[in-house]
Amino acid sequence: MPPGTGADSPALLLRGGTVIDGTGAPRFSADVRIEGERIVAVGANLAANGAAVVDAGGRIVAPGFIDVHTHDDQVVLSAPPMLPKLSQGVTTVIVGNCGISLAPLVHPDVPPPLNLLGGADKYVHPTMAAYVAAVDAARPAVNVAALVGHSTLRVATMEDPYRPATPAEQARMCDLLREALAAGAIGLSSGVFYATGAAADVDELALLAGIVGAAGGVYTTHIRQEMDKVLDSLDEAFATARQGNAPLVISHHKCAGPANWGRTVQTLAHIDAARRDQPIGLDCYPYIAGSTVLRSELVDGIIDILITWSTPHPEMTARSLASIAHEWGCSQVEACERLQPGGACYFQMREDDVQRVLQYPATMIGSDGLPHDQHPHPRLWGTFPRVLGHYSRDLGLFPLETAVHKMTGLSARQFRLADRGEIRAGAYADVVVFDAATIRDTATFELPKARAAGIDLVLVNGEVAYRRDADEPGRSGRFLARERSSGRVLKAGDVAAPP
Ligand code: ZN
Ligand code: CU
Numbered sequence: 001m002p003p004g005t006g007a008d009s010p011a012l013l014l015r016g017g018t019v020i021d022g023t024g025a026p027r028f029s030a031d032v033r034i035e036g037e038r039i040v041a042v043g044a045n046l047a048a049n050g051a052a053v054v055d056a057g058g059r060i061v062a063p064g065f066i067d068v069h070t071h072d073d074q075v076v077l078s079a080p081p082m083l084p085k086l087s088q089g090v091t092t093v094i095v096g097n098c099g100i101s102l103a104p105l106v107h108p109d110v111p112p113p114l115n116l117l118g119g120a121d122k123y124v125h126p127t128m129a130a131y132v133a134a135v136d137a138a139r140p141a142v143n144v145a146a147l148v149g150h151s152t153l154r155v156a157t158m159e160d161p162y163r164p165a166t167p168a169e170q171a172r173m174c175d176l177l178r179e180a181l182a183a184g185a186i187g188l189s190s191g192v193f194y195a196t197g198a199a200a201d202v203d204e205l206a207l208l209a210g211i212v213g214a215a216g217g218v219y220t221t222h223i224r225q226e227m228d229k230v231l232d233s234l235d236e237a238f239a240t241a242r243q244g245n246a247p248l249v250i251s252h253h254k255c256a257g258p259a260n261w262g263r264t265v266q267t268l269a270h271i272d273a274a275r276r277d278q279p280i281g282l283d284c285y286p287y288i289a290g291s292t293v294l295r296s297e298l299v300d301g302i303i304d305i306l307i308t309w310s311t312p313h314p315e316m317t318a319r320s321l322a323s324i325a326h327e328w329g330c331s332q333v334e335a336c337e338r339l340q341p342g343g344a345c346y347f348q349m350r351e352d353d354v355q356r357v358l359q360y361p362a363t364m365i366g367s368d369g370l371p372h373d374q375h376p377h378p379r380l381w382g383t384f385p386r387v388l389g390h391y392s393r394d395l396g397l398f399p400l401e402t403a404v405h406k407m408t409g410l411s412a413r414q415f416r417l418a419d420r421g422e423i424r425a426g427a428y429a430d431v432v433v434f435d436a437a438t439i440r441d442t443a444t445f446e447l448p449k450a451r452a453a454g455i456d457l458v459l460v461n462g463e464v465a466y467r468r469d470a471d472e473p474g475r476s477g478r479f480l481a482r483e484r485s486s487g488r489v490l491k492a493g494d495v496a497a498p499p
Contacts, residue, residue: 174207
């Protein structure tokens, strides 16, 4: 039987819990009945009627979390139990962000940043259809929806991806993109911040975004610059999405570097103004440190930098760049160069900016976790419980209903994932049961690989995928193809309203 059809799983009744349904609406007490892969009833005092009963008394019953910003393309194949995500209550990951997707590309030795996906030699899927088949064969524990990376398209079609693409190369990119959309990809991502995407102008990006827009997909972007040129970079993203007539998602929005701290007041007002004319969403992770490959222009001698991996110097992993430079008797920039290829956490943001972006109504939660790093940023294991526990409960940044909405209903709507992200009859039974009083991230920059506290039970497509203290998670995830119905299409100014 194919995974997740649920025909062999008995009915399940989650009894006595408090439902937060993902729409942003206030919580209510209800039982939830699941048959096969779907929720069939939500209401008071539902009869067991042959169902296995799970006591959810004193617990929140919420839609499984959707991690809208991941680089999990390869790890869903190579480590399908997906414990870092499942243990947070994540039931769906969106892969292919920041211009980097594993497919469609066959290449023995990709350049950075494509090597973020677990190595330079992992690119073996000539088409998105081949990647979809690989996901189905791997049977990951979470659902997978895929963006097509613009840098991947460039590396697939250009000898030299560091220059503008010729019309013939652009035409080839369009062909690859069309195939990927036909295979179910949900949109296009770009990373013009990175060298492999940087030579593209708005016309090249909008040509591709236009194909995505016409197919009902989304366009996401890691903008060109998140420091002093952040407003110009946002304008470039707005123009691209407008020209391509595609809904836009700004990836991991931030104002980086001490000179730009506090400027999210400006950038969010700028985004607000643009949202009157076009649909725009954001994603954000709840930490003041970013993480990516080692890049010397991010080394300013002021911010702390923590090494997450280094091919020539693996012994320097988990150490600060400043201490390595001191030991080597060189500048931090020089040490950064000697450590490459490698990765790092950059403590480049300020807390008030992070909170302002998290609170913004169009902001969804995305981990941006890097699953192949030796000593990963703790966002890989801690993002979702940190928003629910630290930011919502402990700091009172927003109600729990809003926190859940930002990781479920809003995300499903922005990325057009049909019948996901809500607790209601007819929706897929992606469900997380957690304790609002104890949910907490335990992953830290010192010890980043640690399961969340307070997550009791996770269901994916109606099957038990995770129980606290159980070792081997279930594997009932599947590839989620783009919604093809003409159903809900986002319009300018359109986000699901928080309560
Ligand atoms: Zn990025
Ligand atoms: Cu990313």
